[in-house]
Amino acid sequence: MDIAAIRSQFPILNRRLYGRQMVYLDNTATSQTPQRVVDAIVGGYTRTKANVHRGVHTLSQEATELQESARQRVKEYINAEAAEEIIFTRGTTEALNLVASSFGGMILGRDDELILTVMEHHANIVPWQLLQAQRGFKIKVVPIDSAGNLDIEAYKRLFTPHTRLVSVCHASNVLGTVNPVGEMIAYAHSAGVPVVVDGAQAAPHLPIDIRALDADFYTFSAHKMYGPTGVGVLYGKRRHLEQMPPYQGGGEMIDSVSFEGTTFASLPYKFEAGTPDFIGIAALSKAIDFIEETGLEQIAAHEEELLSHTTSRMLAEIPGIRIFGSAPGKCAIISFLLAGAHHYDTGMLLDKLGIEVRTGHHCAQPLMNALGVEGVVRASFAAYNTLQEADLFVDALARVAKILG
Ligand code: PLP
DSSP: OOHHHHHTTOGGGGOEETTEEOEEOBTTTOOOOOHHHHHHHHHHHHTOOOOTTSOSSHHHHHHHHHHHHHHHHHHHHTTOSOGGGEEEESSHHHHHHHIIIIIIHHHOOTTOEEEEETTOOGGGTHHHHHHHHHHOOEEEEEOBOTTSOBOHHHHHHHOOTTEEEEEEESBOTTTOOBOOHHHHHHHHHHTTOOEEEEOTTTTTTSOOOHHHHTOSEEEEEGGGTTSOTTOEEEEEOHHHHHHSOOSSOSTTSEEEEETTEEEEOOTTGGGOOSOOOHHHHHHHHHHHHHHHHHOHHHHHHHHHHHHHHHHHHHHHHSTTOEEEOOOTTOOSEEEEEOTTOOHHHHHHHHHHTTEEOEEEOTTOHHHHHHHTOSOEEEEEOOTTOOHHHHHHHHHHHHHHHHHHO
C-alpha cells in the first residue's frame, strides 16, 4: 500500500500538536476523512442543496439522485439483496434504537429472552433495557474468556424455548475481538431466532457479505469508515422490515395522512421520517470509494502489521503493561493500562507528546466490570497510520510510563 499517497488525501494528518507531529490513534471512536468526502460535502452545499424527494425541480432531482445512488453503493458494499433494505439513520446508535423499538417491540414480551454479550457497546445494551422496562423480558449475557473470545459454548447453552432474539457486535470496540457472527447466526437460525449485528467496528475493517452472513439486521456508522458524521446505516431483511411498525412519524414516511388514519410509505422510506442528512449520505459513497480503491484486504493486512509491531514493542519495552484482548484475528485496537497509572493521566501525558488516544470506559461499562477495571487507554489504527507513528506512540508511552511509574 502506498501510505504516502493515502496520507496525502487526509489534510488533518498534517496537523501539529505542541510543536510535534500529531499521531492520531483514536480511529475506533471516529476515523479521519479523505478530501474527496470533504469535497462531496462542500459540493452538496455549494451546488446541489435542495430537499430530496419533494421537488420536480432540477436541484431536488440531483440531490435525490445523489442520495439514492449512495443507497445503491451501500447495498453493493455489503452485498444486500435490494436497496430497499438499506435504511439511512444518524448512526449505529439510532439504527439499534430503531431495531429495538420497532422489531423488538413487535416480538419481545414477558417470559421472552434476549441474548446479548458482555462486550457490547452501550448502544447495544441501553435500547434493549428501555424496551425491557415496558415489556419485562429477560436479558441473558454471553461471557468471554481471558483472551477476550466469546464463550461460544456458553452462548449455545443460553438458548431456551423462550429465546426470541440475539444482538451481538461483529467486533468489540475495546478488545478488538472479531466474533464468529456467521456461526452464531447459523446456530440462532437453527432455533428459529433472528440476529441483530452491530457492525460499527467491523464495517471499516472487514469485508461484509450480508447474504453470506445471513444477518437479520446489520448496523454501522459512516464516521468510523472515513465518512461524514451524522450518517449511519441499518440493513434489515425485507420480510422483517415490511412487518415492522415505523420508528418515527413525520414527513416522507407516509403514503397518505388523514385524521381518520394514516398509511405508510413503502421501504425504505417508511423508516426515514423527516429530512435526512442527504448531503452526508451522498458523501458516504465517496468514503466507500476510498475504501474500495485502497482495498479492504490491503487495509486489513496493513493494520495487522501495525497491531503486531506495536503490541510486541509494548510488551517487550514497558514493564508491567497490561493489554486487554488477545483474541486471534482481532482488529487493530490495543486497550491497555500502565502499571500503577490512571488511564486519564496516561492519556493526558500522551496528548502532550502529540499522541491522540482515548481513555475511559469506552461506552462498555459491563465489559469494564468483567475485566475488573474502571477504564483503559485505547490506541487504534486505520489505513493511514504508519509504522513510524506506531514507534512514536511506543516511545512516548515508554516516557509516560517512566514519569507515572
Ligand atoms: N457499537 C460499537 C461497537 C461502537 O464502537 C460504537 C461507537 O463507538 C457504537 C456502537 C455507536 O456508534 P455511533 O456513536 O456512531 O452511533
